[in-house]
Amino acid sequence: MFDLEQSRDALRRYEEALADGDRVKIVALVEELLDAGVAPLDIMTGIVAAAQRTVGERWQRGEWSVAQEHAATAMAMAACEVATGRLAKTPATRGRVIVACAEREWHWLPAAIIGCALRGGGWETTLLGPATSPLRLSRYVQDIGPVAVAISCSVLGALPTTRRFIETSTSAGVPVVAGGAAFGSDPIRAKALGATAWAADAQGAVDAVAALPVVVSSVPPLPQAPAREQAVLELSHRHLVDRIQQEWSVTANSEPGPGQATLRAFARDALPQALYSVWAALLTGDTRPLSETAAWMADLLASRGLDAPSAIEELTTVLATVLLDYPLSVELVRDHFRLR
Amino acid sequence: MRKSAVQAGKRDGVSSHGDIAGRHLDQMRRQQLEEAVFELGGSLNVRRTALQLADLVQPDLADWTMVVVADCGTGELLMLGDADPAGVVLGRDDVDGSALGRVLRSGHTEQVDGNDLKTLVPVEPFLASATALKPTEAVALGLTARGGTIGALVMLRRGAFGSEEVAFAERIAARSALAVDSARLYEERSRTASVLQHSLRLPALPDIPGVRLAARHRAAFEELEIGGDFYDVIGRDDDWLVTIGDVCGKGVEAAAVAGQTRQIIRTAAHFDREPAAVLSATNNVLYDVLYDSTTTQFVTVVCARLRPLPNKAGANVDLATAGHHAPLLLRADGLVEQVDVYGTAAGVVADLPYGTRSVYLDAGDTMLMFTDGIDEAWGEAGEYGMERLHNLLPPYAGAPPETLCEAVEQDVMEYLEGRAHDDMALLAVTCLT
Numbered sequence A: 001m002f003d004l005e006q007s008r009d010a011l012r013r014y015e016e017a018l019a020d021g022d023r024v025k026i027v028a029l030v031e032e033l034l035d036a037g038v039a040p041l042d043i044m045t046g047i048v049a050a051a052q053r054t055v056g057e058r059w060q061r062g063e064w065s066v067a068q069e070h071a072a073t074a075m076a077m078a079a080c081e082v083a084t085g086r087l088a089k090t091p092a093t094r095g096r097v098i099v100a101c102a103e104r105e106w107h108w109l110p111a112a113i114i115g116c117a118l119r120g121g122g123w124e125t126t127l128l129g130p131a132t133s134p135l136r137l138s139r140y141v142q143d144i145g146p147v148a149v150a151i152s153c154s155v156l157g158a159l160p161t162t163r164r165f166i167e168t169s170t171s172a173g174v175p176v177v178a179g180g181a182a183f184g185s186d187p188i189r190a191k192a193l194g195a196t197a198w199a200a201d202a203q204g205a206v207d208a209v210a211a212l213p214v215v216v217s218s219v220p221p222l223p224q225a226p227a228r229e230q231a232v233l234e235l236s237h238r239h240l241v242d243r244i245q246q247e248w249s250v251t252a253n254s255e256p257g258p259g260q261a262t263l264r265a266f267a268r269d270a271l272p273q274a275l276y277s278v279w280a281a282l283l284t285g286d287t288r289p290l291s292e293t294a295a296w297m298a299d300l301l302a303s304r305g306l307d308a309p310s311a312i313e314e315l316t317t318v319l320a321t322v323l324l325d326y327p328l329s330v331e332l333v334r335d336h337f338r339l340r
Numbered sequence B: 001m002r003k004s005a006v007q008a009g010k011r012d013g014v015s016s017h018g019d020i021a022g023r024h025l026d027q028m029r030r031q032q033l034e035e036a037v038f039e040l041g042g043s044l045n046v047r048r049t050a051l052q053l054a055d056l057v058q059p060d061l062a063d064w065t066m067v068v069v070a071d072c073g074t075g076e077l078l079m080l081g082d083a084d085p086a087g088v089v090l091g092r093d094d095v096d097g098s099a100l101g102r103v104l105r106s107g108h109t110e111q112v113d114g115n116d117l118k119t120l121v122p123v124e125p126f127l128a129s130a131t132a133l134k135p136t137e138a139v140a141l142g143l144t145a146r147g148g149t150i151g152a153l154v155m156l157r158r159g160a161f162g163s164e165e166v167a168f169a170e171r172i173a174a175r176s177a178l179a180v181d182s183a184r185l186y187e188e189r190s191r192t193a194s195v196l197q198h199s200l201r202l203p204a205l206p207d208i209p210g211v212r213l214a215a216r217h218r219a220a221f222e223e224l225e226i227g228g229d230f231y232d233v234i235g236r237d238d239d240w241l242v243t244i245g246d247v248c249g250k251g252v253e254a255a256a257v258a259g260q261t262r263q264i265i266r267t268a269a270h271f272d273r274e275p276a277a278v279l280s281a282t283n284n285v286l287y288d289v290l291y292d293s294t295t296t297q298f299v300t301v302v303c304a305r306l307r308p309l310p311n312k313a314g315a316n317v318d319l320a321t322a323g324h325h326a327p328l329l330l331r332a333d334g335l336v337e338q339v340d341v342y343g344t345a346a347g348v349v350a351d352l353p354y355g356t357r358s359v360y361l362d363a364g365d366t367m368l369m370f371t372d373g374i375d376e377a378w379g380e381a382g383e384y385g386m387e388r389l390h391n392l393l394p395p396y397a398g399a400p401p402e403t404l405c406e407a408v409e410q411d412v413m414e415y416l417e418g419r420a421h422d423d424m425a426l427l428a429v430t431c432l433t
Helices: A004-020 A023-035 A040-060 A066-087 A108-120 A134-144 A156-171 A188-192 A202-210 A224-235 A237-247 A258-284 A288-303 A308-322 A327-336 B004-013 B027-040 B046-057 B099-106 B126-132 B163-200 B251-271 B275-290 B385-392 B401-416
Strands: A096-101 A124-127 A148-152 A176-179 A197-199 B064-070 B077-081 B084-090 B110-113 B137-145 B148-157 B211-218 B229-236 B239-247 B299-308 B315-322 B328-330 B336-338 B357-361 B366-370 B424-431
Touching: A004 A023, A004 A040, A004 A066, A023 A040, A023 A066, A040 A066, A040 A108, A040 A202, A040 A288, A066 A108, A066 B401, A096 A108, A096 A134, A108 A124, A108 A148, A108 A202, A134 A156, A134 B163, A148 A156, A148 A202, A156 A176, A156 A224, A156 A258, A176 A202, A188 A197, A188 A258, A197 A202, A224 A237, A224 A258, A224 A327, A237 A258, A237 A308, A258 A288, A258 A308, A258 A327, A288 A308, A288 A327, A308 A327, B027 B046, B027 B163, B046 B064, B046 B077, B046 B084, B046 B148, B046 B163, B064 B099, B064 B126, B064 B137, B064 B163, B099 B110, B099 B137, B099 B148, B137 B163, B148 B163, B163 B251, B211 B229, B211 B401, B229 B251, B229 B424, B239 B251, B239 B275, B239 B366, B239 B424, B251 B275, B251 B299, B275 B299, B275 B315, B299 B366, B299 B424, B357 B366, B366 B401, B385 B401, B401 B424
Parallel strands: A096 A124, A096 A148, A148 A176, A176 A197
Antiparallel strands: B064 B077, B064 B148, B077 B084, B110 B137, B137 B148, B211 B424, B229 B239, B239 B299, B299 B315, B315 B357, B328 B336, B328 B366, B366 B424
16 A cells, blocks of 8 residues: 555655656656556556646646646656556456546546546446547447446536537436536536436546446436527637627736736636636536636636736626626626625 | 436336236336337447347336347347346357247247246346246247347246237337347448558557657547548658658548558658658659549648657758648747748659758757648638647747647647537657757
């Protein structure tokens, strides 16, 4: 077993190698831990994922650029390859599970961890890379006939395709386990989208897959009015983001200067999340994504030295104006896109 | 949520599970079951469809079910059910002379006494689980579709089957058989297709001392996973040919030509790794290959001969192109350069000369090769364009090539916002420090 002391030491060494961008060192470290008998899943969750969280926080605080974050992700990918490569040497004893990320989902690491956990639990796994389309998933479901589909979803913007994934799987009778940050910390959103089960974490996914029924019926349609409004919002997404960007004083500022590039990057990466939170609430009936996204954006703004509470208040007003033609969304934004 | 109609019926209509004798299926329930048969069509996987069928008839029509499906190619029998959802395979000969064998040959229903289970349930663990049920009667219905009997539905009951119930079950079996047969046909086809598809998949990249390689590929038809874009890395030791290209057109036809082109380039490079020579040979061979083609007019390719330096960080690159985008160089300091090299697309005119351009990759420099699916990606604001690509790159200076490829792919996919796209491929070579 991996004790706390060893784990801290390994994490420190991993983070050092990450900061140096030293891939060779990272691969060697993972090999060393595996040779010492540390379980691949422990390496994935205790070291790789833990370090990625720190990287994410650094980005959020504005200390690391998106490029640095991406580079760290490439290192994590290398570490995962080594760990899963070792797992692949033990024979699988159970059926095959497809692990997939929906469109707009580029965070492949949580999916890789779920795949690793399931493989460790004896299941054969097929990992479809980041941002997979429903058609591609469908082909895999039909060709493989898996015992289950596991969907990892960490960004709210991937929930619409996640719902399509659930339709794809259940219409072939295949049960679905869903999990990830976009679902929050309880089963409400996963159940609302029609997932057969929800998993809180990697071990939860293993337990959930073991308890799934062999066959499920296809999911009934989502409530029509909000689902339709979400679909229209999605079609106008780019246009709406542009309008918000122009009307919100934080991103509208067009004066040239060193802060501009940062703000543009912020607008590009963070602004769509506000709209995604509206999508999520429309599709699942759960309004918490709105307040959670408002709080997340406030943190980002505060770390960039802006007056977060008033900026968020203004953004709520901008959103309500821009979304005027979408009655359910306006109501959601007015009531829930705010700091608590 | 799941099992909406069917499950609700199961709860309402059955008072104590396992006692089916005298159970009366009302009209509504029958209708629900007949509708549920439509759902079977949602699966094109034989095993999944069979499991769905087993699930559907249990417990309304039977206390225990096993679905038998004959394999298109081998004729082997696959037995599936709750007793073993993974399934058990049995030779066709093994059921000769049994009641199950007769059903599979004639398609006609066989009804046997509960003491004579082995003639319908010939294999473990099904036999043990069926025996444990102590059924009064067993029935096997033929699954007949498109004129052939492709399998059987074996049902057991603790009570007796009424003739009217058997007739209803036969109707359900007849309709389900079509879904099972569709899945069989799909599987047969997809088996052939996946073998061919596998041979056209893009290759894994080799480890080359002194540099790191990464590539990404998205087919226009994403579910197909193959398309007209291709890349390849050929060579050994300190002398490599890195190539990326695009067959005009998309889908299976383009993928087939892409596979041929890769082989042509491999063969040409076997004799001479000089990019201009490789392209001249490729052009001439493709000219013959494409002469009668109705789907492909030309192929664009760029070839880079890559020679990492033996004693220090750095690599010499000789480039030649046949109508393909020249690579972009992302220098370690963030400067983006476009290499000045031109040439005519391959396969249109025979005997063309190609020019070579040499560049030097220093430590931390990256050479990014890509296909026009990237810069011509069509979003709401029109084409993605080279300018957007140029502007995206500088912050990724010095980053690993995987990072660069992922960033470009993600940016283009987000730009597309779910719109259709052409085949896309990216290949990046980073010179290690």
